[in-house]
Amino acid sequence: MDQEFMAQVETKVATPSETLERGAAAMQLKNVAVSFHGRTAVRDCTFDVTKNRVTSLIGPSGSGKTTLLRALNRLHDLTPGAKVSGQILLEGTDIYRGDITVTELRTRVGMVFQRPNPFPTMSIYENAVSGLRFNGVKKKSILDEAAETSLKSAALWDSVQGRLKVAASNLSGGEQQRLCIARALAMDPEVLLMDEPTSALDPIATLKIEDLMTELKKRVTVVIVTHNMQQAARISDDCAFLLMGEDRAGELIEFDTTEKIFNNPIDPRTLDYTLGRFG
Amino acid sequence: MSIVIPPPPDFSSHEEEVPEFNPGASSRTWYQYLLILAALVFAAVSVGFVGTIIWNSAPEWAHHTGTLLGGNGWQSPAGPFGGLAMIVGTLETSVIALVIAVVIGLGASISIVFLIPRRFRNIVATFVELLAAVPSVVYGLWGFLVLAPWMLKTVIPWLDSWPFAKELFGSVGQQDGQSLLLASVVLGVMILPTFVAISREVIAVVPNDLIEASLSLGATRWQVIREVVLPTAKIGLFGATFLALARATGETVAVALIAGGVANVQFHLLYPGTSIAAWIATEFGEAQGNEVAALMALGVLLMLVNFGLSLISRWLVSRQRKVLAVV
Amino acid sequence: MSDMIDLVESPEPDTNLRDEIRQISDRVRRRRQLRSKFMITLCALALSVTAVPLFLLLYQLFDRGLPVILHTGFFTQLPQTPNLITPNATGGVSNAIIGTLVLSLYASIMAIPIGVLVGVYLAESVSKLAASLRVISQTMAGAPSILMGLFAFSFVVRDLNIGFSALAGSFALAVLMLPVIVISTEIAVRGVPHTLREAGLALGAKPHKVSMKIVLPAALTGIVTGIILAISRAIGETAPVLLVIGGGYINSWKPLDPVSALPLSIYENAKSEWPSLRTEVWGIALVLVVFVFVLSLSARIWASRKQQAR
Numbered sequence: 019m020d021q022e023f024m025a026q027v028e029t030k031v032a033t034p035s036e037t038l039e040r041g042a043a044a045m046q047l048k049n050v051a052v053s054f055h056g057r058t059a060v061r062d063c064t065f066d067v068t069k070n071r072v073t074s075l076i077g078p079s080g081s082g083k084t085t086l087l088r089a090l091n092r093l094h095d096l097t098p099g100a101k102v103s104g105q106i107l108l109e110g111t112d113i114y115r116g117d118i119t120v121t122e123l124r125t126r127v128g129m130v131f132q133r134p135n136p137f138p139t140m141s142i143y144e145n146a147v148s149g150l151r152f153n154g155v156k157k158k159s160i161l162d163e164a165a166e167t168s169l170k171s172a173a174l175w176d177s178v179q180g181r182l183k184v185a186a187s188n189l190s191g192g193e194q195q196r197l198c199i200a201r202a203l204a205m206d207p208e209v210l211l212m213d214e215p216t217s218a219l220d221p222i223a224t225l226k227i228e229d230l231m232t233e234l235k236k237r238v239t240v241v242i243v244t245h246n247m248q249q250a251a252r253i254s255d256d257c258a259f260l261l262m263g264e265d266r267a268g269e270l271i272e273f274d275t276t277e278k279i280f281n282n283p284i285d286p287r288t289l290d291y292t293l294g295r296f297g
Numbered sequence: 298m299s300i301v302i303p304p305p306p307d308f309s310s311h312e313e314e315v316p317e318f319n320p321g322a323s324s325r326t327w328y329q330y331l332l333i334l335a336a337l338v339f340a341a342v343s344v345g346f347v348g349t350i351i352w353n354s355a356p357e358w359a360h361h362t363g364t365l366l367g368g369n370g371w372q373s374p375a376g377p378f379g380g381l382a383m384i385v386g387t388l389e390t391s392v393i394a395l396v397i398a399v400v401i402g403l404g405a406s407i408s409i410v411f412l413i414p415r416r417f418r419n420i421v422a423t424f425v426e427l428l429a430a431v432p433s434v435v436y437g438l439w440g441f442l443v444l445a446p447w448m449l450k451t452v453i454p455w456l457d458s459w460p461f462a463k464e465l466f467g468s469v470g471q472q473d474g475q476s477l478l479l480a481s482v483v484l485g486v487m488i489l490p491t492f493v494a495i496s497r498e499v500i501a502v503v504p505n506d507l508i509e510a511s512l513s514l515g516a517t518r519w520q521v522i523r524e525v526v527l528p529t530a531k532i533g534l535f536g537a538t539f540l541a542l543a544r545a546t547g548e549t550v551a552v553a554l555i556a557g558g559v560a561n562v563q564f565h566l567l568y569p570g571t572s573i574a575a576w577i578a579t580e581f582g583e584a585q586g587n588e589v590a591a592l593m594a595l596g597v598l599l600m601l602v603n604f605g606l607s608l609i610s611r612w613l614v615s616r617q618r619k620v621l622a623v624v
Numbered sequence: 625m626s627d628m629i630d631l632v633e634s635p636e637p638d639t640n641l642r643d644e645i646r647q648i649s650d651r652v653r654r655r656r657q658l659r660s661k662f663m664i665t666l667c668a669l670a671l672s673v674t675a676v677p678l679f680l681l682l683y684q685l686f687d688r689g690l691p692v693i694l695h696t697g698f699f700t701q702l703p704q705t706p707n708l709i710t711p712n713a714t715g716g717v718s719n720a721i722i723g724t725l726v727l728s729l730y731a732s733i734m735a736i737p738i739g740v741l742v743g744v745y746l747a748e749s750v751s752k753l754a755a756s757l758r759v760i761s762q763t764m765a766g767a768p769s770i771l772m773g774l775f776a777f778s779f780v781v782r783d784l785n786i787g788f789s790a791l792a793g794s795f796a797l798a799v800l801m802l803p804v805i806v807i808s809t810e811i812a813v814r815g816v817p818h819t820l821r822e823a824g825l826a827l828g829a830k831p832h833k834v835s836m837k838i839v840l841p842a843a844l845t846g847i848v849t850g851i852i853l854a855i856s857r858a859i860g861e862t863a864p865v866l867l868v869i870g871g872g873y874i875n876s877w878k879p880l881d882p883v884s885a886l887p888l889s890i891y892e893n894a895k896s897e898w899p900s901l902r903t904e905v906w907g908i909a910l911v912l913v914v915f916v917f918v919l920s921l922s923a924r925i926w927a928s929r930k931q932q933a934r
């Protein structure tokens with residue numbers, strides 16, 4: 019029974035190339051599935067998010083990329099009817115275990131959203147340190163230092179240094195998105211989840227954020243959802259390809275290094291997709 | 298890297314343009330004239346409404362503005378007619394009522410939006426609507442025949458037993474338990490649904506984006522509400538507050554029945570008092586000549602305050618929409 | 625590529641800073657959690673507090689009012705004034721029930737046609753008049769009802785010399801209902817999809833035909849709901865009728881006769897010296913509340929049904 023099941027999985031999901039030397043896993047997904055009100059949105063996701071690498075999730079619209087990503091910091095907790103099954107390990111610990119504090123988990127696994135969403139009632143500075151404040155840090159010296167560090171990491175410091183007290187809504191879209199990245203970085207997360215972080219931005223702003231990511235992976239593990247094949251190819255090291263099955267539920271088709279996925283994937287559907295033959 | 302870079306697939310959808318429908322653009326028919334006629338009638342009624350009351354109060358404004366705004370004591374039938382007691386009473390009752398309504402209403406709105414499962418939300422909304430649908434005279438009746446005797450029998454003796462009760466509240470216990478405080482509490486219950494109706498709407502439209510962003514930074518549920526939702530909804534919540542205040546100032550029969558109907562500037566809240574609207578209701582029946590004009594003048598005052606508050610509220614709520622549109 | 629970005633070398637994360645932050649947040653985590661639970665509980669409590677007055681009130685109404693309305697003649701007899709010889713005489717409230725019906729009937733006749741037309745006008749016109757009428761209707765909708773009484777008194781009772789009458793009362797209530805109907809009609813008409821109108825126009829129908837034959841029927845649910853809510857609000861109003869209907873002690877449908885109304889008899893009986901009247905008042909209040917609740921609940925249920933059917 020178990021073997022039969024494993025055989026099925028084997029044929030369905032192509033396993034990553036054995037030859038590759040992989041570093042330690044920051045997060046491990048084991049048979050992760052998410053359903054809403056009993057309807058499965060995504061399932062059969064088993065792969066490792068390796069430390070200090072950028073992992074991209076690609077796949078057509080509705081294949082469950084966002085849904086999967088949001089399972090990684092338990093954002094589904096407050097969605098009525100949402101259910102996550104399987105195992106998601108952060109540094110070896112199941113993040114859905116009963117004694118895990120969600121608020122702490124979310125400081126370790128940060129998130130950047132599709133649309134830049136700085137808090138409109140806060141200044142640039144307040145946005146940058148909002149995570150620290152939520153977590154009880156009040157000391158000005160710490161806040162100042164963290165604000166500077168995170169804004170520098172997000173390559174925003176030079177342009178906003180003189181106007182930290184200005185409302186965040188005055189920034190351009192690209193700057194706002196970098197502020198959101200800075201905001202997430204201020205807590206020094208181990209993993210940074212990004213859901214199509216550049217889809218609302220113009221090409222130049224997009225390039226800036228892409229460059230930023232290459233820089234960021236030195237200190238944080240990145241998981242990014244993207245619709246843009248060039249982007250996935252340019253910035254990610256590993257790549258997971260999701261596709262809807264017959265019942266419209268997304269499933270993992272293939273996971274491997276980005277190079278393999280784009281150059282010689284095992285599954286023909288992966289090639290079709292990366293070449294833009296369907297979507 | 299020797300990666301073949303494919304062109305990005307095109308997922309953008311083509312939004313359809315919806316042309317504006319504008320009947321005024323085509324030639325006018327009898328139907329459009331009918332609509333315009335109705336609009337003019339409505340305009341005339343509104344102007345007549347405001348104009349008639351102002352016109353009828355004119356004699357009093359012309360001669361006794363000072364007494365109306367600053368005089369204490371109402372001498373029927375000849376005057377002078379001092380309006381200070383009613384003005385102060387209106388302020389006291391509506392501000393206390395507002396505090397009650399805002400504190401409870403804010404909590405209730407937050408619960409409705411964030412705590413109640415979606416399928417029960419309708420039921421709760423219906424409850425709040427029923428609360429609003431109860432005629433104010435019934436609230437008045439309840440306050441007058443149930444709460445006031447209860448105050449007299451239970452609450453006031455209990456308050457009297459406190460140390461320093463005399464210094465704090467004065468010697469209490471006249472009338473039938475009617476007081477400004479009791480009127481304010483009942484008024485608070487009455488304007489609660491007004492506040493909740495708007496505030497829950499304003500809270501509900503705070504973008505989910507912001508809520509998720511703050512959750513992702515490790516905020517607790519209360520922090521999300523306190524640091525993100527409420528500040529973002531602030532302007533609209535002020536709008537709701539002003540509208541509730543407008544309602545409170547205009548509430549008539551409940552205050553007439555519960556406040557005690559005494560035209561005397563009163564700062565002891567356990568003493569009877571009155572409000573502008575309540576005073577008009579209780580005195581108008583017996584009023585003659587100048588007193589009618591004086592009551593009309595109070596009506597003008599009430600109208601100004603009410604319209605002012607309504608307009609401010611409207612402006613605030615529309616500004617909130619703009620704020621959210623930027624987000 | 626990297627010249628496009630003002631990137632200084634990304635600073636090395638300062639481990640001291642990180643540790644300090646972690647320490648602080650670990651220390652306060654429990655407190656934050658408790659605080660959150662506490663405040664959320666307070667909010668839930670506030671919601672339950674909201675329900676308390678409604679239940680208390682309904683309990684009192686049924687407890688004290690039910691025996692009264694079961695009393696024979698409550699609905700059919702005219703009121704009797706108690707005196708020293710018959711201190712318990714109360715009679716019934718037929719005059720107030722008829723009065724309330726009469727008032728809302730005449731008020732509806734005055735307010736509904738104009739209100740609906742104005743609402744349609746506001747929804748379909750972009751003129752300056754429309755813009756200002758919109759502000760006026762929203763302001764009037766919140767105006768204190770006692771002012772409608774003052775208006776009706778000055779204009780109908782005195783200037784037109786009609787006297788205290790059902791007509792004056794229904795005029796006051798009509799002024800009260802008008803803005804409510806205007807607003808709800810505008811919302812309902814605006815809610816009709818553009819495509820529906822365009823389909824009509826594309827078939828070559830005249831704009832007014834489209835408006836009457838397509839848009840109004842489609843918006844009917846919303847319009848009727850608004851009308852019912854306006855009536856249910858008007859029925860319960862005391863202040864405006866208090867000043868102008870004269871409190872007649874007869875059953876009359878004539879517009880020029882003085883009439884009574886349910887809220888008015890509640891107001892007057894409550895203040896009465898006679899215990900028998902103060903007992904009877906609960907029955908009247910029960911009738912009024914049931915009246916109003918049935919109206920507003922049916923409006924709500926009807927509206928949501930229609931919505932689901934779509």
Ligand SMILES: Nc1ncnc2c1ncn2[C@@H]1O[C@H](COP(=O)(O)OP(=O)(O)OP(=O)(O)O)[C@@H](O)[C@H]1O
Nearest residue numbers: 054059077078079080081082083084085086097245
């Ligand atoms: N809160 C929810 N309730 C019910 N169904 C949901 C919910 N969120 C997502 N879904 C469903 O899950 C499926 C996957 O959605 P998801 O947003 O994850 O796709 P995606 O791959 O991110 O698509 P896109 O590329 O368009 O962003 C969809 O069929 C969607 O309808």
Ligand SMILES: [Mg+2]
Nearest residue numbers: 083084085213
């Ligand atoms: Mg998505």
